[in-house]
Amino acid sequence: MPTGAAPGRLPNSTDVLVVGGGIVGCSLAYWLAQEGIEVVVIDRFDLNTQASGANAGSLHAQLQSSRARQTDPKMVESNNHVVKLGTPAIRLWQQLAKTLDTDIEVVVEGGLMIAENDEDRKMIEAKVKRENALGLEAEIISGNALRTIAPYLSDQALVAEFCPIEGRVNPIVATPAIVLAAQRHGARFFRHTELLSLEKLSDGYEAKTVRGSIRCKRLVNAAGPGGGKVAAMAGINVPVAGDFLHMNVTEAVEHFVPHLVQHARRKLTLKQASNGNFLLGGGWPAGPDPKTGLPSVNRASLEQNLWMSIQVVPALRNTRLIRTWAGINISLDGMPLLGPVPGHPNFHFALVVTGYTLGPFCAQLVADKLMGRAPVMDISPYSVERFG
């Protein structure tokens, strides 16, 4: 039996306290604990529940179509910075898949963005040029070449952007596997331990939680959509919000779609999981339940997402819907928020948009900084300083 059962009492102190037990906080604990650094992770719910546990595990590298259409120079720059993270982030997932002792279902067969008209074709052509310039491998394919690699597409799919590094991972398997690995290196995890307040000390923070207080030398805010609230406790204001998103799941069928499929105009992310089920989403909104404030499913999103799915992959008409869920996505200004905070020497951010794909890699960048090493890439563009 794994040793994961959280010890009942929160320790009095730790070197690093991570607030948030999603993919970012858990992989951060893994990177730090591996290097012998004392780390405690707290979460107000169970681990891997919110944005991390309730996402569909797409490994995204290319720009989403709605982002590619943004023209505001600030957003263009943000989006460029995000594109740079995709490839190393997915490579890291491939490496994790080899080192962790569980099959976390990392499959990298490439992603397709489908264009059905001339305007969309032009958009993806320009996008490929831009992404190539940023170091992302991607190409335009059409005609027989497209039918050969993706015979499942409808005839309306004229042309597509193919991005070979894209794929999928299973979040409900991967995060627990990372937690287990982190625990083996001494990281400690406390569930149902909501942070109530932070007191700044000369050499760190005292964090008050529903399960007692803990002092830390360094505090990392990896609280995802709750990250704004945690920052505010330290007197730092950042514009963090959460978007509720809808997902549809079909029954399992034999494998016939190896790719992560997106659409150049409309909201769609479509892929077939290792079990054979299709996960259908792409940013369709879900509502917060008026009573509980928790994510709840809405009918219009459910229906329109299914329409999009069968338009692109007609054979999905052979399948049934068996589950739906409503998840939450962190929304910032389009870019992760990483690293130290000027004027708050012991406070660090690890808030990641497109969180599941970029989570372990962004956590590694933050971990390097915490260990006084130079991260593999410059993280200054992702600093809180951009908010002034």
Place this chain on the structure above:
Amino acid sequence: MRVKGHGINVVAKEIDVTFNGQVVKALEGETVAASLTAAGKLSLRQTKAGSRRGIFCGMGVCNECLVAINGQQNIRACMTTVKPGMRIEEQTYPGKLPGPDTPYLAEPPVSDPPVHKPDVLVIGGGPAGLQAAKAAAKSGCQVVVIDERPALGGQYFKQLSKTHAFDSDDSMDKQFRAGRDLIREVEGLGVKIMREAMVWGAFGPQDIAVFADGKSQVFEPKQLVVATGAYERGVPVPGWTLPGYMTTGAAQTLLRSYRVSPGKRVILGGNGPLNIQVAYELTRAGVEVVAVVEAAPKPGIGQAGNLMRMAVESPDLVRDGITYTRTLKNANVPILYDHVIIEARGEGKVETAVIARLTPNGEPIQGTQREFKVDAICVGFGFQPSADVSRPLGCRHHYDAKKGTLTIETDANCQTSVPGVFVAGDSGGMGGSRAAQEQGFIAGCAAARGAGRTLPSDVEAELARRKGKLGSHLRFQAALWDVFKAPRWMHELAREDTLVCRCEEVTLGQINQAFGTGIDTVGGIKRQTRAGMGRCQGRYCGPVMTHLQSLINGQPTEEFSFFAPRPPIKPVPIAALARKPADA
């Protein structure tokens, strides 16, 4: 096997279908499940892990009896009517991708889903739903009843299928007759009845999504009566997934509606009067019943008070009970009180049932095991109210620790905490078919009033009469279940390698191990193990896992301890639900 006699004759045409390429004789109009069971074909599908499954619930919720028909995949044999020439095949996992000649499961609609706005929508055409429809229709409401089965009646009033006919009314037992009369009455009142219609989503009291006629339809009723009944509790024991191990309710449907026995040598077990009734019905039909295994102690002198109370409240039902037990005695069918079926064994199907005597605390006693060679095991451990519709609507429920069920909160008019939503019958807590009818009528009247109608005097009079009788029925039920008081098992009869989640094939050991990592919510266990992610939507494993969760975290079980209710309520073809975005 098919049973004969008792003034019931086959009237349907015999047709040929194939199962795995072999010709099977079927009766036109019966379910595929009935045809295959009659032919002794119990193993219908293969799971991901390669084991075999067959009919379990017999009522469309468990999704175990899946077969492929004419190339289409994952079709519930128990809910599908057999047609001449059908090519039925064992379902593989995952489903195959059918070739271009196989029609899709559904086509996307060309326009937005049709919207119906009746005064009263009744979900479920069993005793409660039919009475609700009757009361509302008699009060001048436009009423629609939707039911998933091809015929009305629900589980209690399920009727003989059109494959057979009684040679005269005298051949009908009173359960058939009362059901037939009620169905006729409701049909005569101008109630719109939609059969083979399935609620797939309850997005709001005025936003009920239904799959019928191959398409999605939306109901925006003024008032809603939920009468969705109950399903059998899932009690995992080693071997409970073997083909031939099914609920007593499933066996009764095969027998009463289709004149098919689940096997040639049958054992029944669990807890409660239904097992004895079905043993009686099987025995009368000439099936060899080897025993009825009842967890409760034999009613003795200590039960005199309860038996007296039952005789006062419903003397006819007590007489029925005496008939059942006497018939079983005369046929040398033992009722083994203080016993439970602890295991089913067999290679790919049920071959042996293992029973054991129980201690007063409900623990099987080592060394008391006995084995019976059988080809079917029918098990009923009582029921779970179906909260499929009431939970997503946000109606308040509470956990009834004594019964081990999530129970809706309603007032004297069967009104839930959500205005305009009524719950009647067993979906509101198990009160039996008579209480269900009174509650249905009460709910129908309240819904009619809610829709702005004034009750006619005869309806008022019937309402008063039924309100008066409801207490008596509930007292009868309370006394009955006191007589049948037995241990309420959740996971206790399972071994570490016994599947708790049948769909995703997750064992008790795997669930315990996940709890051992510190996860202490069923939602967390679901994500970690996939238990509850399958086609049945966690109906059978959910209560067991919720119980384990309360043992582990020491917190009392309450409404939010259970899996979050999410659509679809049952699997539904995605193309039927697809809706073109306005700007597309």
